[in-house]
Amino acid sequence: MSKRVTLAQGAELVRNGGVIAYATEAVFGLGCDPDNRDAVMRLLAIKQRPVEKGLILLAADFDQLRPYVDESALSAAQLSRMFDSWPGPFTWVVPAKPGVPDWISGKFDSIAVRVTAHPEAAQLARLFGKPLISTSANLSGQEPGRSVSEVQSCLAGLLDGVVDSTTGAALSPSTIRDALSGEVLRGT
Structure with missing residues (x-):
């Protein structure tokens, strides 16, 4: 069993x-260092998720995401729309x-990023000092x-630890939107 x-x-x-x-806001996420290829590949193997799909980066603030996001490809209005939704359960697909390593972006020239409103997830990113990979824990x-008990049950022994924390009040995983078009890719 993965330890608390x-x-x-x-x-x-x-x-x-x-x-x-x-x-996180709605569910537990699996996380690791996005810049550690071996850790990301292990996470993908645990989840049984293909690398081509790409992954979400979860951060405490936008400054943590700056090394990964091509801000010059976004207009002031696009950045403003994104910033107005944060912190919160809103993930944006940005250039x-x-x-940026393909184990983060997958087959895309974009990445998915979120500044979380979940206090414990934000504190985890602050303690780590940069964003974490975030994909649902399943x-x-x-x-x-x-x-914690559901994650320990479904992923027994596969993780190095399960942070003793509680999900937020959201009922479904984050809404995902395209920052360039504004199109909703998942959620409402």
Whole structure:
């Protein structure tokens, strides 16, 4: 069984290449260091998710996302629309900076980013010092875990730790929108 850990222990596990689960606005997410290829590939193997799909980066604030986002490809109005939705359960697909690894972007020249309103997830990103990978804590095609015990049950022994935290009040995973077009890609 994956052990329960504190926020500080979770950040340390991620810093050392580990894969953890942590609470977000609606469900638990799987997380790791987005710049550690081995950790991301392990996370994808645990989830049984193809690398081509790309992954979400979850951050405490936009400054943490700046190394990954090509801000010059977004207009002031597009940036404003994105900033107005944050912090919150809104993920935006934005142009990726050149050099962003394909294990984050998948087959796309864009990446999905979110500034979370979940206090514990934001604190985890602050303790880690940069964004975390965020993908629902479940095997592909199964329901995402909404509690520590559900995550421990469905992903028993596969994770380095499950942060002892509680999901927010949202009932469904984050809305995903295209920052260039404004189109809703998932959710409402």
